[in-house]
């Protein structure tokens with residue numbers, strides 16, 4: 001069996017050891033005679049895994065006591081609605097920084113709930129080619145919160161430094177930005193991340209939220225959508241996606257034993273360097289649509305001279321065991337997502353393939 005070099009944007013590559021462990025334990029976990037899929041979410045076996053997964057998030061990201069860690073469902077897209085449902089009361093408005101398709105969708109969904117102000121958009125003049133500087137943000141000091149997508153999975157940009165929003169809570173969609181580098185969680189009112197990019201399989205959203213912020217959130221919405229419900233119940237208000245959380249636990253243990261997020265950052269910076277170098281070495285052939293200071297280290301997007309060459313590149317790469325390189329259907333081009341689980345060897349192989357493909361064209 002040969003495993004492919006997987007550059008998919010999400011669901012994305014998972015560490016092989018985490019999958020191996022799941023396979024080994026699938027029919028009988030810890031001598032219980034049951035698969036984890038068959039255990040009650042109220043039982044001892046699952047409970048230990050659930051608690052461990054929450055604790056690993058807290059430990060790896062150094063989440064302060066001021067913040068709750070939760071697992072919820074409905075995808076990151078669900079959070080586009082749930083955030084304003086909780087945090088945007090009547091009479092207030094929320095500021096949205098629109099730096100890509102997901103950020104735009106988040107703003108659109110929030111408009112279904114309450115009043116939204118666009119504090120900045122890099123769409124019109126720049127086609128999402130960069131993230132804005134602090135000075136470009138038109139922030140309302142009375143806003144309920146400021147929303148950003150810290151890493152724009154489709155555009156291939158990221159905030160290197162997060163905006164300063166003063167006393168207004170900063171809410172960040174970190175779906176493709178979570179757990180690859182250390183962050184100062186205390187700077188955020190709320191962070192959410194669909195697991196399927198960098199920390200697990202689909203089916204779970206990690207939410208890290210300031211306790212006071214969610215405690216003071218709206219109460220005029222269904223309980224199932226209130227953050228306080230899930231925080232108070234330790235993310236066991238209802239049946240969680242137990243297998244997804246089990247797999248996330250396996251993955252986070254690997255992150256920990258590999259040296260934590262600081263080690264992840266080093267590994268990821270090296271991978272991104274190899275790939276951006278491969279692009280820059282052939283400027284007449286490979287081009288990045290992203291302005292350099294805004295480049296994402298997780299999602300490397302680039303173009304070839306024509307869409308035909310791009311299609312050929314992706315097809316040839318696939319024949320060479322490199323999958324998932326087709327750019328998002330809304331923008332085309334090529335995209336290599338290189339989250340934690342993507343190996344340096346894969347990126348080196350891709351860089352080598354880029355050189356060969358260029359020579360042969």
Ligand SMILES: *Cc1c(COP(=O)(O)O)cnc(C)c1O
Pocket residue numbers: 010074075076077078102149151152153173174175176194197
């Ligand atoms: C993938 C992605 C989403 C959508 O995630 P779903 O879990 O499919 O809803 C939202 N935001 C960002 C930044 C993403 O990368």
